[in-house]
Amino acid sequence: MTKGTPSQGKKSGKKNFIRCRRCGKPAYHVRKKKCSACGFGKTPRMRKYSWQKKTKKTYTTKLR
Numbered sequence: 125m126t127k128g129t130p131s132q133g134k135k136s137g138k139k140n141f142i143r144c145r146r147c148g149k150p151a152y153h154v155r156k157k158k159c160s161a162c163g164f165g166k167t168p169r170m171r172k173y174s175w176q177k178k179t180k181k182t183y184t185t186k187l188r
Contacts (some may be wrong), residue, residue, distance in 0.1 A: 146170075 144152040147162035147170075158164065163171030 125126055140154060141153050142152050143150050144159040144162060146164040146166055147159060147160040149159070151161035152159045152164065154170075158166040159171075161171070163169065
């Protein structure tokens with residue numbers, strides 16, 4: 125029985141993530157049956173957190 129590089133070739137062909145039906149991102153976990161991007165399969169609401177929101181950058185001009 126060999127270990128190492130020949131064994132790594134057997135790992136190919138398995139998919140953990142596929143495209144989500146709700147958000148369209150390739151973040152739906154096949155085994156867990158839920159999307160890590162939008163929460164499909166776990167919650168009826170869209171997954172969102174306050175720390176994900178970006179603040180709007182404001183530019184100020186120097187007045188003389």
